[in-house]
Amino acid sequence: MLAWLARARTGGLAALVAAIVLLPLALTNNYHYEVAIVVGLNAIVCVGLNLLIGYAGQISLGHAGFYGLGAYGSAILTARYGWPPAAALAASTAGAAALAYLVGRPILKLRGHYLAMATLGMGIIISIVIATEDRITGGPDGMAVAPFTLLGYTLAGERTWYWVVGAALALAVWLALNLIDSPAGRALRALHGSEVAAQVAGVDPGRYKVLAFVISAVFAAVAGSLTAHYAGFITPAKASFLHSIELVTMVVLGGMASTFGAVIGAAVLTTLPQVLTLLKDYEMMVFGAVLMLSMIFLPRGLVPTLAAALARRRR
Amino acid sequence: MSLLAVEGLAKEFGGLKAVDGVSFDVRPGSVHSIIGPNGAGKTTLLNLLNGIYVPSAGRIVFDGRDLTGAAPHRFAAAGIARTFQNLQIFFNMTALENVLVGGHLHARAPLAAAMLRLPGRAEAERGYRVQALELLRFVGIEEYATAPADAMPYGALKRLEIARALAALAGLVLLDEPAAGLNPTETAAIDELIKRLSAGGVTVILVEHNMRLVMGVSDHIVVLDYGKKLTEGTAEEVRNDPRVIEAYLGAAAAEA
Ligand SMILES: Nc1ncnc2c1ncn2[C@@H]1O[C@H](COP(=O)(O)OP(=O)(O)OP(=O)(O)O)[C@@H](O)[C@H]1O
Ligand SMILES: [Mg+2]
Numbered sequence: 001m002l003a004w005l006a007r008a009r010t011g012g013l014a015a016l017v018a019a020i021v022l023l024p025l026a027l028t029n030n031y032h033y034e035v036a037i038v039v040g041l042n043a044i045v046c047v048g049l050n051l052l053i054g055y056a057g058q059i060s061l062g063h064a065g066f067y068g069l070g071a072y073g074s075a076i077l078t079a080r081y082g083w084p085p086a087a088a089l090a091a092s093t094a095g096a097a098a099l100a101y102l103v104g105r106p107i108l109k110l111r112g113h114y115l116a117m118a119t120l121g122m123g124i125i126i127s128i129v130i131a132t133e134d135r136i137t138g139g140p141d142g143m144a145v146a147p148f149t150l151l152g153y154t155l156a157g158e159r160t161w162y163w164v165v166g167a168a169l170a171l172a173v174w175l176a177l178n179l180i181d182s183p184a185g186r187a188l189r190a191l192h193g194s195e196v197a198a199q200v201a202g203v204d205p206g207r208y209k210v211l212a213f214v215i216s217a218v219f220a221a222v223a224g225s226l227t228a229h230y231a232g233f234i235t236p237a238k239a240s241f242l243h244s245i246e247l248v249t250m251v252v253l254g255g256m257a258s259t260f261g262a263v264i265g266a267a268v269l270t271t272l273p274q275v276l277t278l279l280k281d282y283e284m285m286v287f288g289a290v291l292m293l294s295m296i297f298l299p300r301g302l303v304p305t306l307a308a309a310l311a312r313r314r315r
Numbered sequence: 316m317s318l319l320a321v322e323g324l325a326k327e328f329g330g331l332k333a334v335d336g337v338s339f340d341v342r343p344g345s346v347h348s349i350i351g352p353n354g355a356g357k358t359t360l361l362n363l364l365n366g367i368y369v370p371s372a373g374r375i376v377f378d379g380r381d382l383t384g385a386a387p388h389r390f391a392a393a394g395i396a397r398t399f400q401n402l403q404i405f406f407n408m409t410a411l412e413n414v415l416v417g418g419h420l421h422a423r424a425p426l427a428a429a430m431l432r433l434p435g436r437a438e439a440e441r442g443y444r445v446q447a448l449e450l451l452r453f454v455g456i457e458e459y460a461t462a463p464a465d466a467m468p469y470g471a472l473k474r475l476e477i478a479r480a481l482a483a484l485a486g487l488v489l490l491d492e493p494a495a496g497l498n499p500t501e502t503a504a505i506d507e508l509i510k511r512l513s514a515g516g517v518t519v520i521l522v523e524h525n526m527r528l529v530m531g532v533s534d535h536i537v538v539l540d541y542g543k544k545l546t547e548g549t550a551e552e553v554r555n556d557p558r559v560i561e562a563y564l565g566a567a568a569a570e571a
Contacts, residue, residue, distance in 0.1 A: 194406075
């Protein structure tokens with residue numbers, strides 16, 4: 001039982017599910033639910049992004065682009081083409097995956113951090129296209145999004161969305177933990193540990209880095225699509241470079257190569273600006289400072305640092 | 316019939332000819348040693364033999380297939396495994412997980428099945444773990460199985476390198492100074508390990524400075540000096556070759 005609890009894939013997941021189930025006890029109004037839902041949606045993106053940053057050792061500076069593709073894909077396909085929301089979600093996610101593959105495939109064959117540069121460009125192009133193609137996307141003013149309906153049932157209200165996003169987050173974490181604990185996940189971690197030794201063991205670095213990148217894009221697109229339906233209205237800000245930086249900061253603060261760290265990082269940095277409303281105008285400065293300070297003082301991130309401290313005390 | 320044929324292999328770094336037109340054949344099932352003074356090009360040669368470096372000239376034919384210029388993971392897939400002189404351990408993993416990665420080529424799982432942990436995956440994972448543990452026992456470090464690699468002593472890490480290489484179930488294993496930095500007892504264990512490997516039908520290429528170890532286990536020895544093949548032969552022939560003695564003494568004199 002103890003061993004079962006100590007293992008991330010079982011005990012950690014159980015703790016996360018318990019937190020999701022118990023949290024509503026502390027949520028007293030709709031605004032609280034709203035914040036919790038946004039935390040959950042950001043956490044889904046971060047769990048995916050952490051696979052790329054923490055396990056494949058690559059940085060994406062354009063993940064908000066995939067998020068935006070999911071959001072605008074769903075919005076456009078449902079509003080302009082009358083697609084059912086589930087089909088729109090699947091199609092825009094597949095689109096994001098295909099784009100990640102096309103960008104990642106040639107770039108991740110190279111050693112080094114070229115992916116950061118390529119995704120930076122990709123993210124900027126996506127946000128410019130969204131802002132300028134105003135006949136389809138509504139331009140800088142944004143566009144309305146139809147509610148999510150499935151089998152005649154419409155998802156509406158903060159409480160319903162809380163459970164949907166909570167379930168989606170638990171699923172995302174479960175999928176990520178399973179991946180990490182599989183041959184493919186070990187190959188990724190091995191590449192991080194010693195690329196040359198991993199190659200000599202038969203791991204094709206390009207292949208596994210692309211895999212992590214595509215999966216991270218899928219997580220971002222799904223979260224983007226859910227966000228669009230939940231919020232009912234989207235603007236290009238969600239697909240912006242600044243949002244990409246926020247996402248990276250969440251992963252770095254929470255702890256690279258820690259799935260639960262990604263969730264914690266998303267929770268801290270999503271709620272912080274809400275709690276300290278004074279800081280709202282300086283949000284980007286705060287994110288910049290957090291990123292810098294955590295690289296200097298907590299290079300491994302919150303969760304791994306705390307876990308190591310706890311392990312030392314127990315000994 | 317040779318398992319590995321190396322023809323005119325060369326590698327230059329800038330103007331330095333680290334490996335300079337080396338040719339030799341490795342018979343299947345043999346222990347084939349490569350010796351030579353520091354900087355002779357032994358590690359560079361091994362790096363060529365599993366694709367870490369692309370040769371500037373020459374050919375590498377393994378098991379009848381020309382692998383010249385292929386990526387390292389292709390060499391692995393062809394059946395060549397390797398340990399590193401300067402430890403290349405996955406320090407972000409446990410000892411057992413290091414060995415599991417060594418068996419990567421035999422543990423492919425469809426991605427969707429792995430992520431959804433479909434029935435059968437858990438059992439397959441258990442199977443891999445049993446085999447990996449078996450290898451840790453084979454090299455004598457099973458007590459470290461669940462230890463993070465960065466908490467293991469040097470001698471155990473040297474053996475972890477070997478266990479990980481063996482997990483590939485490769486026909487050819489390249490060992491780069493497996494006894495370097497080990498005490499006599501540990502060295503004797505490596506000696507025995509190489510003999511057991513060889514008895515199990517694995518072909519071994521051994522790079523090692525410990526002459527007692529080399530002379531005791533080798534079927535055939537190639538001597539490198541300044542990137543060139545100085546001579547080759549049995550332990551007896553090499554030991555009595557005046558050029559070999561001179562190369563080593565010359566190197567010792569130059570260092571002194
Ligand atoms: N990546 C590299 N770049 C430049 N020069 C290199 C590189 N690798 C090796 N060399 C040089 O090539 C020569 C051969 O080095 P190598 O490591 O192959 O020798 P070695 O026989 O393994 O030596 P040792 O017994 O000390 O391990 C040396 O002069 C070394 O400095
Ligand atoms: Mg060497």
